[in-house]
Amino acid sequence: MNKNTDIQVGILGATGYTGRELVRVLSNHPKAEIVYLGTSSAQGKPYGFVYPELLGSPLGDLIMEDESSVPEVDVLFCAVPHGIMASRVAELLARGIRIIDLGADFRLKDPAKYRQWYGEGLDLSDPDHPDPDNLSQAVYGLTEIYREDIAAGSLIANPGCYPTSALLPLIPLLANGLIEHDPIVIDAKSGVSGAGRTPSARTHYCQVEDNFQVYGIDGHRHMPEIEQELSFAAGASICVSFTPHLVPMVRGMMATIYTRIRKDSKVGETDLRHCWQNAYQDVAFVRVMSPGVWPMSKHAFGSNNLYMQVRVDERTGLVVIVSVLDNLVKGASGQAVQNMNVMFGLPEKTGLEMLSLWP
Amino acid sequence: MNKNTDIQVGILGATGYTGRELVRVLSNHPKAEIVYLGTSSAQGKPYGFVYPELLGSPLGDLIMEDESSVPEVDVLFCAVPHGIMASRVAELLARGIRIIDLGADFRLKDPAKYRQWYGEGLDLSDPDHPDPDNLSQAVYGLTEIYREDIAAGSLIANPGCYPTSALLPLIPLLANGLIEHDPIVIDAKSGVSGAGRTPSARTHYCQVEDNFQVYGIDGHRHMPEIEQELSFAAGASICVSFTPHLVPMVRGMMATIYTRIRKDSKVGETDLRHCWQNAYQDVAFVRVMSPGVWPMSKHAFGSNNLYMQVRVDERTGLVVIVSVLDNLVKGASGQAVQNMNVMFGLPEKTGLEMLSLWP
C-alpha cells in the first residue's frame, strides 16, 4: 500500500455493493489510495472477512473500522442508507474532508421534497432537512452536466442510477428546446444489485429468476430527482411518467424514453443526434451509438460508459430514446470516482478506462 | 391412447416450442387426443427422439410423420414458419379439417400488409397473399373478443403473443371510448422462448444472460396486428408506438402501456376497472388484479391466464396499464386449445385449468 498517491480515500459503508464496487474501481486508480473502510457491522475485521476473494491482497487485508471514526482523508465516499449523512456532513466538512455522497440526502434541493420522499422513518422535526445550509451548497454530481461546480465543490450528491440513465440523454434535448415538455415517459429497467445487499422477499432468487416485475408505480424516489434536473434544464417545471421494472439480472439498466419533437420545429432525428454529439463531444463516458445500432444493457457491464440511441417514429410523431449503463458503475461508484477526478484536477478518465466484460 | 375422446387432433410443426407446449396442454385434455405429429426433420422417429423426457409415455412414443401427410383429423394445429400455411389451408379445409394456425399467415386482413410485413423471402407474385379467399374467411383467434366467430369458424388465426398482451386490456377501453387514440405507447418485454427453437446469435445463452435488450424498434411484425385489432375496436384508424424488449428469462411477457383518459370525459381509474370487469366478467382467463396489486410475469408461468392492472397518474394525466401472460400458453398454445374448445362446443376452460408454477 505504498503507491505514490496524491489522494487519501475513505469509504463509509464499505461492505455494501456500491462500497465493494468503489474498492474495485479505486484498486485500479493510479492516484488514489484507500486508507479507511468504515463499517457498522464488521469493525476490526479485515475487508476479506466479508469478501473472502480479496483476502491476501492489500485491500482484502485492510482492517475495517467503525463508521464513527473517520480519519483525516482527502475525500470520503459515503455509501450508507439515506438519513445518516444528512446530519454528519457538517462536522466532516468542517474538518476539511471533501465528501462524495452516494446516498440521497443531498440530491433534492427542496427540503420539503426531502421530507416527502425520504422522511418516513426519519425524525425530521423542523426544518424539513437536518442540514439545509449544506443542502443548498451541495453539487449534484452528474459529472457531464455540472463539471465546473463539482471541481469547486466540497459536497457532491452523487446521482441515482435511474436519474443518470434518463438525464444524460434528455438534458441536452430539453436545454436546446428540441423536445416537448409533455409527455415524457420513462420506462426503466434495472438489474437487482440496485436493491442492495440486504436480503428481502423482493430479492429472493426464486422471486426474481424467470420473472419480470414492475414496481414503484405509485411513485419512486428517483422521480423527483429526475424532475428537478429536467426542470433546471428546460427552465420550466417538468412532470415525467416514470415506471421502474426489475430484470432478472445482477447488473445493468436500460431506460426506454418516449417523448415528442417540439411542435412547429422542423427538427428531425439527425438534429437530435447532433445535439447529443455537441453536448458530449469531449466526453469520455457518454457514447452516442452509430445509426441503426441499439444499446443493450450488457454493453456497459463493468464499465463506466453510458450508451444511447434515438429514433423518431414518423408514424406516431414520437421520439424513442434508449440509454443503458451499469447501475453500479456509471450509476453509482464509477461516477463517484469520476467526480473525485474532477474535484482533484485529474483527467476525468483516470482509473476508469476499464473495458466492459463480454460476455 | 384409448381415451374416450371426441376430438382427433393433429399438430404440424410438433418439434418446435409451441408444438411441445401443445403436447403438454393437450396431454391433460379430457376430450382431445393427439393422433398425428407432423415434422419436417424427424419423420419416422418417436416424439421422444426429440424430447427424451417423454419417452415411455404414449405421446413420447408416438411416431412423427411427414408434414405433407396429414390424416383425417378433426382439427389441425399449425405451428410452422409463416409462408407455409398460406398455400396449404385450402386443401385441408376442403377435406373438412378445421385449422388453428399459430403462425401469422391469416392474421392481417389486408393482403397488402401481409406482403409488406411477411413478404420478404416469399414468392408472392400476385396477388399479395396466396389465398385471399380464405384470408377473408379466417377468424382472428383472440378468444375473449371473437368467441362467436371462432365457434363458427373453420380457420382460426391464433394471435401473436405481444398482440394478446396488448389487445385484451386495450380493446374494451377503446370500444367504450374511455381512452384517447393517441398516444398509445406499448413498451413490451418478452422471454426468449418467443424467438423459437432454432439457434441464433440472438438466442445464444451468453448473449441473453445478464442482458436486457431492445429490438425491432424500426418495426416489428406484431405492430400491424395490434393496430388492426385496435382500429376495429375503436372504429377508427389507430397508430401505436410498439417497442419490444428481450428479457433474460425463458417464458413470460409483460406489456407496460401508456395512454390518456379521453379528453372532456370524467373518467377515472375506477371506471377503467369497471369497464374491464364488465368486459371479462364471465371469462376464465383474464384476471383484473385487486387494487394495489401489480402483475409480474411469473404469475402466469405455465398457466393460460392473463393478469392486468391499471393506474391513472393524476400528475401527468397518463394511464399506465400492465398486463402479463405466459407467451407459450395464453400467448400461443393455450389460447389455441381455448379456441379448439370454443370450436367444438366444449366449456372454454376444458383441459386448461392448470395452475401456474411457483416458484
Add this chain to the structure above:
Amino acid sequence: MNKNTDIQVGILGATGYTGRELVRVLSNHPKAEIVYLGTSSAQGKPYGFVYPELLGSPLGDLIMEDESSVPEVDVLFCAVPHGIMASRVAELLARGIRIIDLGADFRLKDPAKYRQWYGEGLDLSDPDHPDPDNLSQAVYGLTEIYREDIAAGSLIANPGCYPTSALLPLIPLLANGLIEHDPIVIDAKSGVSGAGRTPSARTHYCQVEDNFQVYGIDGHRHMPEIEQELSFAAGASICVSFTPHLVPMVRGMMATIYTRIRKDSKVGETDLRHCWQNAYQDVAFVRVMSPGVWPMSKHAFGSNNLYMQVRVDERTGLVVIVSVLDNLVKGASGQAVQNMNVMFGLPEKTGLEMLSLWP
C-alpha cells in the same frame, strides 16, 4: 369446490414453496379436495393474499386458518420446519388423521441421530426424540421402495429431495449386490427453491446468479438419511461422501454418483441397467433413459419423474450414475401426493401425470 371427492385434504405450512406446490399438484387431482390451509403468518386471509395469481380461483379464495386448528380431514400434509411435527403427530393420529410429513422429524430411525442432526435449537431433554413410539411406526415414504408399508401406514416420513435422487438409483444396485459399498461418492446439485421461501444472504439473487456454490461440505442433514436407507438396502453399514452444490436455477436437481462394480463379479453396464429395469418395471415415475441419452435437470421440470442413466468407465473401473428430478415435485410435494394415492388405494399416478414443461 364440489368435486365428487373421496379424500378431504389439509395442508400445514401452506404458504411455503412445498405448500404452494402441493396446492398446484392437488388442484389437478380428481379424488382429493383441499379443505384446510394452515398458516402461522396469514390466518384469516385468502390463500391468494400470499399468491395473488390464484385469486379468483377456488383455492386462491380459500381462507387460511391457524396451524393449531386442524379440522377432521382424511390426510394432512405437513410442510412446516422440523421440530414442530415431532410433538404434534400423536394427537393428530389419535384423531384418525393420516399424516404425510414433508419435514424431517420422522425420517431418521435412530433417535440419537435425530438429536445429532436436528437437535440444535430444539428443546430435546430426554429422550432424544419427542415421540419415539411414532418414530418407530413411521414409514419412510420413498414410494417405489416402501409401497406396501405406505399403504398400511398412518404416518409417512416423506423423503428429502437429495435422498430421493440418490436412493432410487442406488438401492436396487446395492440390494442386488452389484456394486461395492465403498466408495460411494454423491456429488449433488440443486436449484435454489430447496432452500425455502425465507429470504437470506444465501438466497439473495445477487449471491446466487452467475455463481456456482458448494455448501454443507462438513455434513449435510440429508447424509444420514441417505446412509440409513442405503444400509438397509445393502444389509450392511454404508458410509457415503455427499457434497451438495447450489445451482443458479429455481427448480431441479442432479446427482452425479461415483462407485465401483463389485469386485470379482462379472457385472457390466448392461447388468446395471437390467437391475434397474427389473426394479422399476411397473413404475410410473422412475425412467431409465435409453443408452447414450443423459438426463438433464430440466427433463423433470414440473413433473413427478426421476430420470437416470449409468456408465461403466472401463479405464478407471468406476460406475458413473446420473439422476435428475424436480426437487419440489418428486423431491417433495409430488412424491407426497404419490404416497397419498398409495395410502388411499388409488392408482399411483392419479393426478400426477402432468408432463414436464419445455422449455
Add this chain to the structure above:
Amino acid sequence: MNKNTDIQVGILGATGYTGRELVRVLSNHPKAEIVYLGTSSAQGKPYGFVYPELLGSPLGDLIMEDESSVPEVDVLFCAVPHGIMASRVAELLARGIRIIDLGADFRLKDPAKYRQWYGEGLDLSDPDHPDPDNLSQAVYGLTEIYREDIAAGSLIANPGCYPTSALLPLIPLLANGLIEHDPIVIDAKSGVSGAGRTPSARTHYCQVEDNFQVYGIDGHRHMPEIEQELSFAAGASICVSFTPHLVPMVRGMMATIYTRIRKDSKVGETDLRHCWQNAYQDVAFVRVMSPGVWPMSKHAFGSNNLYMQVRVDERTGLVVIVSVLDNLVKGASGQAVQNMNVMFGLPEKTGLEMLSLWP
C-alpha cells in the same frame, strides 16, 4: 495508441470470446500494445463492428485484418479452432514471432493422442500431428508449474480451462506423494462461455437456463490433457474419472475433486494445506482459502485468480478438493497474458491485478 510499450501484440481469432477477453485484459496492460486483430469473418471492419460497445475507443476503432497477414509482432495470441495452428506455427516461429496458442494443437505431447482426440475432421495423413518437431518443443503454459520453461519458450500451449482448475490443486499433492493415484474423480462444472461464440442447440438460451446438464461423459478432450500433466507430476501413469457439467451461468468454473490420502502415510488436512502453501507461496494468482471458507465460482469472476480449499473426511477417508476460476481469465486469456509476462521478463502480475466483480 501511443503507449510507450515494449511488446507489440497480435491476436488471431480476435472476435471470439477469448479474443475479446484478451482485448479486455491487454487494454489494461502498461507494457503491451495490440497492433493486429486477425479475423476470418470481418476483415476490413473496425473491431467495434463486432463489439459496438468499444467503438470510439482505440481498440474499438482498430481495423481487423485477415488471419493470413500477420505483421511483425513480438507475440501472437492464437484463439482459433484446433487444427489451424498445427500447420501455421512453423512459419511464424521462423519469422521470430513468439506464439501463445490458446487452442489445443500443442497441448498433448503424444502425437497419437492428438490424432485420437482431435483428429476427427482433420486431414492427418502421416504423421499423427502436422508438426511433431514444434510439438516436442512446445511448452505447456500452466504458468505456476512451468514458469522457467515458459520464460525460455517460443511456443506456449496455453492450458484448457478444466485442466487448469484440476491441475493446480492436484499437481503439488501428487508430486509430493500425499495422495493415492486412484481413484481421482474430477466432477467439474463450467459456465457456458467455455463453449464459444458460435450458436448451437446446446448453447441456446432456452436449453441452458433453469437447467443443469452433464456432457462429455464418454470422454472429453480435456481428460487426456489432465492425465498427461498429472502423470508427469506423479512420475507414473494416472487415470482420472472426469465428468464435465454445464451450469446456467456465463463465466466461472468449479472442480470438485475426490481422492484419497496416500495409504500408510500419516498425512492429514493440515499437511495438504501446507503442501499447497509451499508450492504457491510466492504466487499471485493461486489462493488457498482460509480454513472453513469454501470457494464459489463468482469469487473469481473477472479476475485471474484460482481459489481452492480442501477437506479430509475422516468417515470415508476421502479427500474433497474444491477449486474455482473464471474460465475466460485464468482458464484462458488471463493465463495467456500471464505467460506473456513471463516470456518477456515482466513481473507476472503486470496488467492482471484487476479485482473480481462483486456482485
